Amino acid sequence: MTMARKRVAILISGRGSNMTALIEAAADPDFPAEIALVLSNRADAGGLARAAEAGIATAVIDHKGFSSRAEFDAAMDERLRAENIDLVCLAGFMRLLSDSFVEAWRDRMINIHPSLLPLFPGLDTHERAIAAGMRLHGCTVHFVRAQMDSGPIIGQAAVPVALxxxxxxxxxxxLAAEHQIYPLALALVAGGLATVANERLVIQGELPTELGGMLVSPTFSA
Structure with missing residues (x-):
């Protein structure tokens, strides 16, 4: 029996280049997730038009219309549940999420960050990597936790830093590496291959060949 595709919402605040990579991956009917909603806190986010062109439902919930972060997050949560969303992907969503929202979507919400976490959480990651003299830099997809840019790591991609x-x-x-790794990580989670135990990634069974190496160390395989 074929497993039903997971319904995914992507949260954006801008142009959504990682959103586009996820949409393109999910266009394959064999991909284990479908992009069911793109939600932005900004009506002028460029990614909304791209999602609409792909025939994906869009929504805007302007954070400025709420008196607190908790009220804004409650409105997002209500919309996500109304759309029967299974998984949430953050793709350049420039709002800090409340602890209650993060817990409500625990192990069902993932994020991509432009550094090899736990190195360089927060902003200006590329400037900081160069200033630190790093010879390798990269990106990380991780399950979201209340602490910013933290949570069990699903996968990482490394790129060289030129002098x-x-x-x-x-x-x-x-960014080119982000566009490769985010769809692969979503495929792991949506396909039920990646779960969390004791705040560490657990891989169920054997990874498909195309997901090996770049994403997960074999030592994490079950």
Whole structure:
């Protein structure tokens, strides 16, 4: 019996380039997730038009219309549940989430961050990597926890740091890796291959060949 595809909502605040990578991956009927909703806190987010072009439902919930983060998050939660969402992907969503929202979607919400966590959480990751003299930099997909840019790591992709890199040139290289790794990580989670136990990633069974290496160390395989 074929497993039903998971219904995914993508939360964005801007152009949504990682959102586009997820939409393109999910266009394959064999992908274990469908993008059911793109939700933004900004009506002018460029990604909304891209999602609409792909025939995906969109919604705007403006955080400025709420007196507290908790009220805003409650409105998002209500919309996600109304759309029967199974998984949430953060893709450049520039709002800190309340503890209650994170807990409500625990192990069902993932994020991509432009560094090899736990290195360089927060902003300006490329500038900080260059300033630290890093020879490798990259990106991380992880389950979301209340502490910013933390949570069990699903996968990471590393890119070299050139001696003449600027934050912009390094950012372009990392972004290309993000577009590769985020769909692969979502496939793991939506396909039921990636779960969490004791705040560590657990892989159920054997990874498909195309998901090996870049995403998960074999030592984590069950």
């Amino acid at each position: 003449d890199d600027t934050p912009d040139t390094l950012a372009k290289r990392v």
